[in-house]
Amino acid sequence: MSIFVHSFFMDKKSFTFDEIKLKLVNYCVYQDRCHYEVEQKMKEFLLIPEAKEEIILYLIKENYLNEERFTRSYIRGKFYIKHWGRNKIKMNLKQKGINDKLISKCMDEIDEIDYEKTVNKIYEDYFSKQKGLKDYQKRSKAIKHLISKGFEYDVILDILKND
Structure with missing residues (x-):
């Protein structure tokens, strides 16, 4: 048991701050993300709160992280591809921490x-x-x-x- 635990932690790769930042940029570039998803992804890395905040601010400033763009994209995808109704879309967006005002504003994505x-x-x-x-x-x-x-x-x- 102790051998397994020991080797498990030995295999854990550590990343520099810049490597983590790049991984999160790529995570956001691959698909629109919301703050909640990025914060969940950050849990994979041992980051101090200041580092998390700096990365979030960088992602927002460089427009990798944009809550409205994410919300609009999510609404289009869930309606036009998954054929979800407005109630299910709203409920799922709320679970991702998107506020009601932004959800309502973006619902015009559905004709x-x-x-x-x-x-x-x-x-x-x-x-x-x-x-x-x-x-x-x-x-x-x-x-x-x-x-x-x-x-x-x-x-x-x-x-x-x-x-």
């Missing part, structure tokens, strides 16, 4: 017509896959599915009324 079309398509696809059920049961299951994907109940009902 209203695209939103309605997506709700319709998911509803129709899910409804048509339900076998051996009465229509009202299929409808109920499809609505529950849309809610679980983060779509708002009133939006779902409005769209279904217009069908």
